[in-house]
Structure formats: C-alpha cells, structure tokens
Amino acid sequence: MQPHAGEAQIGGVVGGAHRALAGAIDDRPNSSNEASPSGAMQEPQVRPVVRAPSQISTVSQLLSGGIAGAFSKTCTAPLARLTILFQVQGMRADAGAMMNESPSILRETRRIFKEEGFRAFWKGNGVTIVHRLPYSSINFFAYEQYKMHLRRILGIEGNQESLGVGMSTRLVAGGGAGITAASLTYPLDLVRTRLAAQTKEMYYRGITHALVTITRDEGFRGLYKGLGPTLMGVGPNIAINFCVYETLKSMWVAKRPDLSPVLVSLACGSFAGICSSSGM
Numbered sequence: 001m002q003p004h005a006g007e008a009q010i011g012g013v014v015g016g017a018h019r020a021l022a023g024a025i026d027d028r029p030n031s032s033n034e035a036s037p038s039g040a041m042q043e044p045q046v047r048p049v050v051r052a053p054s055q056i057s058t059v060s061q062l063l064s065g066g067i068a069g070a071f072s073k074t075c076t077a078p079l080a081r082l083t084i085l086f087q088v089q090g091m092r093a094d095a096g097a098m099m100n101e102s103p104s105i106l107r108e109t110r111r112i113f114k115e116e117g118f119r120a121f122w123k124g125n126g127v128t129i130v131h132r133l134p135y136s137s138i139n140f141f142a143y144e145q146y147k148m149h150l151r152r153i154l155g156i157e158g159n160q161e162s163l164g165v166g167m168s169t170r171l172v173a174g175g176g177a178g179i180t181a182a183s184l185t186y187p188l189d190l191v192r193t194r195l196a197a198q199t200k201e202m203y204y205r206g207i208t209h210a211l212v213t214i215t216r217d218e219g220f221r222g223l224y225k226g227l228g229p230t231l232m233g234v235g236p237n238i239a240i241n242f243c244v245y246e247t248l249k250s251m252w253v254a255k256r257p258d259l260s261p262v263l264v265s266l267a268c269g270s271f272a273g274i275c276s277s278s279g280m
Helices: 002-035 058-075 077-087 095-099 105-115 118-122 125-154 163-197 207-218 220-224 227-255 261-279
Strands: none
Touching: 058 077, 058 125, 077 105, 077 118, 077 125, 077 163, 105 118, 125 163, 125 207, 125 227, 163 207, 163 220, 163 227, 207 220, 227 261
C-alpha cells in the first residue's frame, strides 16, 4: 500500500506543477494586455519620413533668373534707352546744336515721342530680352554655385557664418558671377547697345543683321570690343548688388519676420541697385 501512496503523492505534485504552468501560460497574455490594452489589435506605426528642404534645381534657377531679368529690363527699358542716348549724345549728327543745351530727361523724352513715336522707348528691347534671359540665368546660377563652393572651402555650415565672412563670401561670389555672365553674353550686349543708340538713321536692321555686319566689318573680335572696361564695371557692380541685397534681407527677416517677403525683396533689391550703381 505504501508504494501506491507514494505514487499518489508524486502524481499530486506533478499534477500541481502542470496546473501552475498552465496558469502561468494563461496569465501571460492577460498581463501583456494590461500593459498594452490595444497592443494585439494595433498595427505597427510608421514614422513619417522628414526630408530636408532640397535646393532649387539647376533648371529652376536658370529659368527664374532669366525671366526675372527679362521682366525687369522690359519695365525699365525707356529709362535705359534715355541713358544710352545721353551717353552717346556727342556722337550724333546734331550734337553741335544739342551741346549748347543742358541735358534734360523731359526734353529728350518729348523728342523721342515726337520724332520716333511711343514704341521707340522700347527700341532694342527685343535684343535686351534675348540678352537678359541667358545673362540673368547664368548670373544667378553662377552666384549660387560660387557661394556654395566658397562656403564648402571655408567649412561653413548652415547659418554659422559671421557678418564679415558672409559679406566677403557674397562679394567674391557676386563678382565672379557677374564676370562669368558678362563674358559669355557680351556680343548680345554689344548689339543691344548699338541698336538702342540708333535714332532716325537705321544702320542695323535687327539682331542677326547687326551680328553679321559687325563680324563682316570689324571681324570676330569686334563682337567683344569694349569687353575689358565692361568686366571692370560689371564685376564690382554685381558683387555689391548681391552682397547688399542678401545681407539686408537676412537682417531684415531676422528682426521683422512678419513683414511681406515681396515688400522686403523689393525694398532690399532697390537699395542694393542704388548702392551698386552709385558705387560704380
């Protein structure tokens, strides 16, 4: 009888162990449910990928710069033509009579309207647009590229640059961009100036005729006549323009972020243009 009692005790112990193990297994999901009530039903959450703002593409930079330059030149074409006519006033046939009179914008405006008509204020604007599209595109694109490489060489990241370093970088990048753009598009600039300087006597009939005539009469180098003085003026001019514009805009936005970006850009751009033109 004793062996049967021992077996009963062993069976009781084993049975209790099985019941305890089963209870532990049954309790596991309950405890996990208490810790995370909807854990079994929830789908795994996917965190949204936050991408850093990418830089403007090359094509966008070229198009934006070209369109902006062409639009601004079209708006200011009458003033640009008056400037050219005053600059070449001594070369005109009636210069002797005009030298006795003091230069007057109003008098010259009346003369153009009376002798050549209203459309004459935009004379040469077609070649101006043809010139400005590539010029402004190359100018803005080259500036961004030069500035990016300069910042990389100097080890500047983000907005860590000081005011002096930032202005120096913009000056160098702006000067290089101006020289690059002017060198590549100078023949069109030469044709634009000669077409705008014409009054009643039409020597050049258009862009193609002017290019062919200059090449035939003056040779290929004639298309680059005056390039040296132009680069000496364009380099510092564009350097000052970009430097003043970006420096003023960054300071203005930092102090008054609530102002309209359009108004800030117009104000900074106008002041930068005055500074660059007055300085050169």
